[in-house]
Amino acid sequence: MAILKLHSLRKQFAPNVIPVKDISLTVDDGEFLTLLGPSGCGKSTLLRLIAGLEEPTSGEVIVGENNLTRTPPGDRNMAMVFQSYALYPHMTVAENIATSLKIRKTPKEEIQQRVGAVTDTLGLSHLGDRKPGQLSGGQRQRVALARALVRKPEVFLLDEPLSNLDALLREQVREELKQLFEAQQKPVVYVTHDQTEAMTLSSKVAILLDGLVQQLDPPGRIYTHPANKFVAGFVGSPQMNLLSLECKGDRAILGDFSIPLPSFSVFPSAIDMGIRPEDLSIATEEDKITVEGNVFLVENFGRELLASVKVNGSKDTLRILVSPDREWGKEAIKLAFNRDRIHWFDAKTGDRH
Incomplete structure (x- = not known):
């Protein structure tokens, strides 16, 4: 051996x-x-x-x-x-x-x-x-x-x-x-x-x-x-959405919306959040973590489309994979987060929380 x-x-x-x-x-x-x-x-x-x-x-x-x-x-x-x-x-x-x-x-x-x-x-x-x-x-x-x-x-x-x-x-x-x-x-x-x-x-x-x-x-x-x-x-294509967010208490602020943080002994004042495009979806009434925004760009990947969404109240953009079965234009959209697939990173060191 x-x-x-x-x-x-x-x-x-x-x-x-x-x-x-x-x-x-x-x-x-x-x-x-x-x-x-x-x-x-x-x-x-x-x-x-x-x-x-x-x-x-x-x-x-x-x-x-x-x-x-x-x-x-x-x-x-x-x-x-x-x-x-x-x-x-x-x-x-x-x-x-x-x-x-x-x-x-x-x-x-x-x-x-x-x-x-x-x-x-x-x-x-x-x-x-x-x-x-x-x-x-x-x-x-x-x-x-x-x-x-x-x-x-x-x-x-x-x-x-x-x-x-x-x-x-x-x-x-x-x-x-x-x-x-x-x-x-x-x-x-x-x-x-x-x-x-x-x-x-x-x-x-x-x-x-x-x-x-x-x-x-x-x-x-x-x-x-x-x-x-x-x-x-x-690692990952399309690339993971990575956002630097301010925190208020136990929530991270993304434009007009807030996202619950995981349990910390002391909640940070700022944090980096990551979520892959495939872990976002079009929101339904049952979804609990949602943001709204406007589609400004759609890229064709063949079997799926990559839509870029400007989040309301923020300069940040989220990219989501959507179905090519319908026409997508510059329109309002509501996105849901898969809470189990959100990644949190220390704002100073970049290390995973």
Whole structure:
């Protein structure tokens, strides 16, 4: 079994350039961990630290019982798939896949057997004699994956491998990746800024910002219980409605309306509230938490519409998903809140209440 452990990893390039500040996490056999965050959050640097392409300022990288912190990348038995595919243009598909085995002086018969097995798995058997320039983007990505799989590494590292593919092909390859790595049962660390990839592929997601892990949880929990205001706003499409509200007693004030707060030992004077567009609905007489406003924008998402509503008595806007079965214009509307799906965040720290 190979378990990847990171202990207090830190990388500092200059006094004020610290892309990875203090990260500790564990990736078990068969776990698919995605590092998700905006550009510059430290996710690619962290992946390079795991691979040995960067040396940490402090901290440790451990696989199984072996401390690999100072081990050269070629001796770590990790396979990395890059965004750019990094295929040798003068070599055939089969030669590209076999490169790492030849470097390790693997017997010729074993190379043929392992290359044959992985090309069968990825549907590349009929392309073995072609060169990268004769392949589509999806085929080249499969060759890059095959080159990683054929090594039988202890850990797989993937750095935005789908970003060069068009949307339709990205969806197809994403499905293949999920099935492929479920069968491998090895630790996988995957870097992306695409939340759809993170939510669909991962068993765990680490949300990064400014070199720190903001939340490490299964995708479902990150969506339903974001640890702070940043995670709440970063994960989810359409984005969560996030409002900064004043409080009066046990209620938060939203324009001409008020929303009951959860139980606090001391009620705050201000609070940040979040609610996803799908957790708002058109109000009925039975609904208890409601606000009124006017629709000023409707965006068509195909199976549903996203309506933007200016709340009466406020500059704040709420966005709600509505049915495309009727025409929506600039009209008055009454919205109801699902009380169990309201998220509350500290106005100063942004942490979840």
